[in-house]
Amino acid sequence: MKTRSPPSTSREGVEVDDFDPLEIDGRWQQMDVKSSGESNSRLSRRSALLLAAALAMVTASLFVGHGSLGSDVDDERVAPIRGTAYLSRDEFKDVRTARAGESVLLTGGLGFIGSHVADLLLHRGFEVTIMDDESNGHNHNEFCQEMVPNNITVVDDFPSFPNTGDDTTQFTHVVHLAAAISVAESMANPVKYENINYGGSEKVINWISEYNKHAGSAGATKVRKLVAASSAAIYGDQPKLLPLQESAPYGGISPYADTKYRMEGLMKSFVEGQNNDGVAEPVSAVALRFFNVFGPRQDPHNPYSGGSIRRRTANCCSFPPTYSHFATQTSGVISLFLEAALTGKDITILGDGAMTRDFVFVKVRQCPVHPACSASSLTIRKDVARAIVLALLQDVKGDASFDVYNVCTGKSITINTLAGQVKQSMDSNSKITHLDPREGDIRESSCNPKGASDGILFKSAVSQEVGLEKTAAWFREDQGRRSRT
Ligand SMILES: NC(=O)c1ccc[n+]([C@@H]2O[C@H](COP(=O)([O-])OP(=O)(O)OC[C@H]3O[C@@H](n4cnc5c(N)ncnc54)[C@H](O)[C@@H]3O)[C@@H](O)[C@H]2O)c1
């Protein structure tokens, strides 16, 4: 069953630090937003301030559209969100702006990584349609997009084909990030991972294939590129092969790794099938094997239990105020440590802490419109989100291609080092303690970033230290926000 999410408040922010008057093209596009109630008036005051600041710097105008998305429960169409294509200095330089009609279907767009990808695409003027079942996402993305809850395992939930009904939404790109993400949970509940990570990916790929068949006859745009999230988990523990290159064999030791690797297989056969069949304008695909991604909005509480489902709150920029603790030492360890340091709890390391990981930063544009944020926090740093968008926008000529890239920094640190850094970044009195190691945890992990640097021109630009600083700042602000609401 599909229902619309409660209306969210939204508007766009202004990137004060990155605002480059010389590059402004004066084309502040209208964006689909919802407005409502109290928080809107607070945001309006904030936007008025930001607008004044922007106008003082350049004579560009800013439009905020209102209510163009209906809140009608019967309206089951998936509404795209339009971006603002505003240009900024330096950090966005390598990601081009949208060309006419470019429109992205983004699964998992409410999640930690997905929300940053949505922001980045919207900034570059892309139309974005989010598909997320809200099982783990919070919709604290900065545009606070309205979206329709959709489950990637149900094909009926997909946007209709361009020649059916009155839905005129067309797509040119697909980013597939929706997944169940806990290695440990996958051990306990492999069926869930089979259904969502493998079955869901199969649905996404089949949908693209069907969509493109219909698009041709309907005169609609075709999807030309699919980028999907794979994982370093597929390498497993292969100390002799460090630093890991894409050519390393499969060594996964969990259903999570298995389903991600088989998803890559689906992508590969999809691409090869099109080439063999001589499909015109075929879809190319890229699987990105993320190492340990960290940054703002990462939920310190991985979904171990499968118990309570977190819903986004009325204030879409904040976490729900309470949630319980689950320890993980892989993804999420930085957010877990930061939260412990912030709240004065013990920073608990599972094992001796000598294990190494490559931590790669997601992206930050800290809380641009929230009243709790100061103008000084408006800075942008990004890595993983940029890698995804670079892979997405890379042109392919001729036959379709399938590529796999690691997304990492190339520098690993120990968990002990990390714990010390976290403590320092929070100026915290937390004790660093050790518990038994978790079974199945890999000792050494390190990554060779050369493939992505050659293939999609992605080089990590945010050091782990700077990323940590940004993430710590976000956690402090988020804590402040939570205690006020
Ligand atoms: N965070 C990391 O360090 C890391 C490392 C390797 C790979 N990855 C991969 O990157 C992707 C994004 O991870 P993340 O860290 O942002 O996790 P996340 O849980 O924050 O995001 C995943 C999103 O997918 C949604 N989702 C889950 N099941 C769904 C379903 N059946 N239908 C629709 N939506 C569904 C969730 O609600 C959530 O918003 C995942 O595919 C994950 O496996 C992440």
Ligand SMILES: *[C@@H]1O[C@H](CO)[C@@H](O)[C@H](O)[C@H]1NC(C)=O
């Ligand atoms: C989406 O479907 C999967 C299995 O197909 C299920 O496990 C999950 O709970 C569903 N999501 C929601 C929010 O109902």
